[in-house]
């Protein structure tokens with residue numbers, strides 16, 4: 001059974017598996033929002049000799065069970081990447097394993113290379129869910145270069161699209177990852193043709209747009225007063241934010257296997273929702289919760305990025321995260337303008353922000369006279385240590401003078 005995307009690698013794989021293993025190949029395409037024409041993908045698979053093809057729409061499940069937990073965890077790998085590709089892998093594997101059982105498949109094949117993170121996500125998740133299935137990852141083993149692969153494709157009558165020539169693209173509803181080609185020069189600005197979901201900030205409207213996102217228990221439930229299901233909300237926001245050029249990401253990323261890579265993404269909805277969620281949390285959680293949660297969030301994100309979605313630590317961390325989210329209700333107002341986004345307003349019934357406490361003009365319940373004593377104790381050790389340092393310095397200078 002082969003995880004089939006319709007792209008060059010996995011198309012070559014259909015033929016390769018038939019030849020090398022004289023295997024019957026069943027292809028599976030799990031739709032997480034790739035925006036490919038699924039009928040065309042199926043026809044292509046069948047034409048190349050797949051004995052059966054499964055096409056599974058998992059978009060709604062992806063939104064609810066994979067993306068929403070990532071929002072609660074403010075998941076941005078290395079502060080930048082909303083782990084869109086990473087999140088889709090365990091779901092794709094779960095769906096494949098289900099079908100493999102039904103079809104009594106003996107092996108699962110995928111098109112991951114030996115240089116990336118995806119191979120880790122596929123293999124660890126397969127090994128956790130179905131340890132008896134053999135894993136075949138031919139792209140990791142064969143020593144065809146990309147050019148040799150294209151030649152092989154030509155000989156075997158496998159169509160090669162022009163888009164596939166330029167970039168390596170992976171997309172789902174949470175984001176679009178763009179790699180390879182000219183992007184490999186980390187010092188060069190990505191050309192406009194790398195982007196599809198976002199307009200360039202220069203081309204974006206001169207009029208800012210304001211949107212209000214309503215959160216309940218840490219997840220978005222409405223856009224501008226309109227209640228929406230998770231999938232519809234994300235898809236709508238991708239369009240709205242993309243239209244203003246919001247969500248382009250360009251950064252240097254540390255892959256699990258040690259390679260540093262230049263990664264380019266378009267993640268309009270993710271960029272807006274993560275920023276809004278983080279802002280609302282700061283209004284309703286205590287300082288201690290906010291600062292501690294940053295460590296939990298970054299550990300959760302690291303597990304999801306590095307293929308350990310099935311590790312029990314992830315669920316342990318979620319027990320903490322979910323408890324904090326019980327308080328995360330409210331509305332966040334976001335301004336979208338020429339490639340940028342700004343949170344410009346927030347309100348919550350659970351707010352710890354009290355205008356009465358911060359105001360300098362009115363008589364408040366905050367007792368300022370307590371501050372003097374507080375500072376005395378807060379700085380106690382700092383003052384003591386600096387006193388010692390001064391003393392030591394003085395002794396040194398008198399020694400030199402002797």
Ligand code: ARG
Pocket residue numbers: 083084085086117118168169170177178179253263
């Ligand atoms: N670097 C990202 C990740 O590891 C994106 C990988 C994108 N894959 C691709 N075939 N273009 O999650």
